[in-house]
Amino acid sequence: MNKSEYLQQIDANIAAGKFKDNWASLREFNVPEWYQKAKFGIFIHWGVYSVPAYDSEWYSRNMYIQGSKAYEHHLKVYGNQNEFGYKDFIPMFTAENFDADEWADLFKQAGARYVMPVAEHHDGFQMYKSSISHYNTYEMGPKRDLLGEMKAAYEKRGLTFCVSSHRAEHWFFMSHGKEFESDIQEPMQCGDFYWPAMPEPDHQDLYGSPPTAEYLEDWLIRCCELVDEYQPSVFYFDWWIHNAAFKPYLKKFAAYYYNKGEEWGFPVAINYKHDAFMFGAAVPDVERGQFAELKPYFWQTDTAVAKNSWCYTENNDYKTAEEIIRDLVDIVSKNGSLLLNIGPRADGTVPDEDRDILLRIGEWLQVNGEAIYDTSFWRIFGEGPTEVKEGQFTDGEAKVFTSEDIRFTVKDSSLYAAVMVFPDNGSVHIKALREGSPHFHGIIKNVRILGYEDQPHWERSEEALTITAAGMKSSTPVVFKLELD
Template identity: 50%
Template sequence: MSKVQAYLTLIDQVIEEGPYQDNWASLSKVKEPAWYKNAKFGIFIHWGVYAVPAFGSEWYIRNMYQPEHPVYAHHVKTYGSPKEFPYVNFIPMFKAENYEPKEWAKLFKDAGARFVMPVAEHHDGFQMYDSDLSTWNAVQMGPKRDVMGDLKKAVEDQDLVFTASSHRAENVWFCNGAMAFDSGLDSEGYIEPYGYRVKVDGTIANPTPKQDYGDSIPKAHLEDWLARTCELVDKYQPKVVWFDWWIQNIAFKPYLKKFAAYYYNRAVQWGIDVAINYKDDAYAKGTAIFDVERGQLAEINPRFWQTDTAIGKNSWGYTEGNVFKEPENIVCDMLDIVSKNGAMLLNVGPKADGTITDEETAILRAIGEWLKKNGEAFYDSTYWSVFGEGPTAIIEGQKMERQAKGYVKGDIRYTYKAPYVYAHVLKWPKDGKVTLKSFALGSKHFKGIIKDITLLAFDHHVNTIRNEDGLHLSIDDKYDTIYPVTVKIQID
């Protein structure tokens, strides 16, 4: 019996003996972890072999086998043809010689994050952890150390929650373009770490990776995916497992259910509360935590959800010339997300040597400084009667953040922790005058009593007038800031 088949047998046994079975009705009984809902903010880490070429994006392996893509031209010019210099030649160059997990964990702690999520395996098929199911991993190649295991220890030593993501599913088509030319990978079949390179209806499944591949996904890939993901769970006990978008394909459905049942049953054995992240409709509502990539929701969702996004605008992994977001805008997005019952998973892309860029380090520290002063309105909070108010409307959906116009004067977001409502003024006006329309006399959102109003992080007296137009706030002293200002409202 192969190692994969042995794991499949174990999976069936754990499911049979546990409280959760591999069907939606049973899986819908799992509860959203309280720690997760309270944490609000985590760090995502895209780090792998793709950091060596550091060009284009973390999809380097796919694009270097696309003859019409700029990455292909770059690869040929810099390293030679893909046949002469295949992607695996980068692995010995991925040494992680300056990787200090304790420094990473301390930085993430200083940033105000409460959980950390390294990419355990990206689409390129290289595992960043110790595996018994493949030799193509960081322990046996490249860094020759358990980079994920070392990070888990460092993270937990900082009292942060360790989580992990798997992008293994997409490996089955990620290098399909290599079948269209003399690439050295131009035949069908399995080649580690490049995957199966499948065809759909006899045609190279290359231009539309989001299509439903149905029976074209080899059963061996599906079983390998399940075994690898369960091994990841058993070896590292992450409290969240995150999946990328492609697992919604119908062929994956039975395996998604099996994984969830196995993971949730293992969590019961370990006495921990865990969650799965998914996109689109891969998992049934109420069986896992919905995730929006580089996007947000327009309204409050009563089910806890998450945004995953990156500090880098161009790439998730490290690339030369990446453009970075401003920390004040990230904080505004965080508040919008939390006001709607969500959490933010914010990505960094370390260099191949294991260092985090100066730009990302500075941004993380700036976010941390804001959270140190305003954290009581953020952590352990929940949504209020209304998420907020103001002229800026969020365009809902995956990958919609590039269409965002930015927050402006009058944009307010609310969080709640009894007996306080926190009004986050995303863009503090220069005249120091703010109106909270949701607190107007006769408002459907609030009919109680206001006992006290203060600015959370600043020692300024707040003048107040409440009438049918709203709760009008002002301060006598000039205060100039590019960051959100939090107004603490005690209610009764």
């Protein structure tokens, strides 16, 4: 199907379908029930940028910025950019040790419910079989449909398959290579790997340097091809789609995708950042951060096991499993979901550090998952002195929680109270559940600790619900299950 025919197909779908390309129609979208219940997913940044494994997944941009550390590193290790450019990493990206089934088993052990590989990053290299461009893993590099292999392996194990597209930023991502003698030079045309390499705009400018219709149509078709060929349950967008020029095409894509979900017979969703979508038309996402308070709407945070990079780089600065688990508990208590990123090596192996963190999370969820999965928020998200900083890019420093920090979730007739840092003396005081509390007037029939046989001692007073489990130690959150009448 040529470009014109594909665009006609998109328009025909919108004309015939339930969802139209306007905000009023798109706000009829409902968040899928499975998504709200899943709570924990895996994000995967893996691509050509995993070959140099230096700086970050933005290597393709930064290696062309004169004077940057990536530029100097490239000169030292690979030579001049006009002799060895980013495209020359493609044959080195062979994924020779990639096994989708091994990844799927790991993610299942980690307790994830959905998995979201990056299908195309800013560099413009597609991780799947595509009719839009020859620069994809089926025709180059591994010579395999990596995304297709992942979909089959994940779905076989009951993991919900999702995709992420970061193509929007490719409009300017390779532009700095035109500023000196490199392999990024005119002439270039649609379909070329580096095309269009336009001047990089101010990232806060929502109106300047608008992409051309040719580029936007190419972007739309690439996104719709992913939908048609791989039927993802969630489609994630990175940040630059909030540029004003994208809006008509974004609405077309959303209508097309939501209509496809109706055709397939299962609900789908879109993730977005900033205000790229009208509120209520998709699921908001907070990059490397979260909300300080409970939200009445479902939301997601995406963050990574490493603080410095989304992809594998040598000497990544890793978070601990304990701090990620605490973030998961905090996020879920506020009606959110955690999408946690790992960065595999270019050969397809998962670094030991990433693997160990995932398995540690999985061990905790094996014991405490009933307080996470399929739960909903309570009247308040929690209590305690620790204030969580709100907004994106706020998770660079570990939060210092205390034994007074409690987070709540609820399911059926049970209320779960997670103690973020279990006290050495084994005594926990929950003020929100005290006698006469404005938050709770019910009857507590029983209290037990998930994963522990011994019954704790508990009593309510006008000061607090006090639960004591002397002798118990834990470096991760401890969850009390309160059976209510």
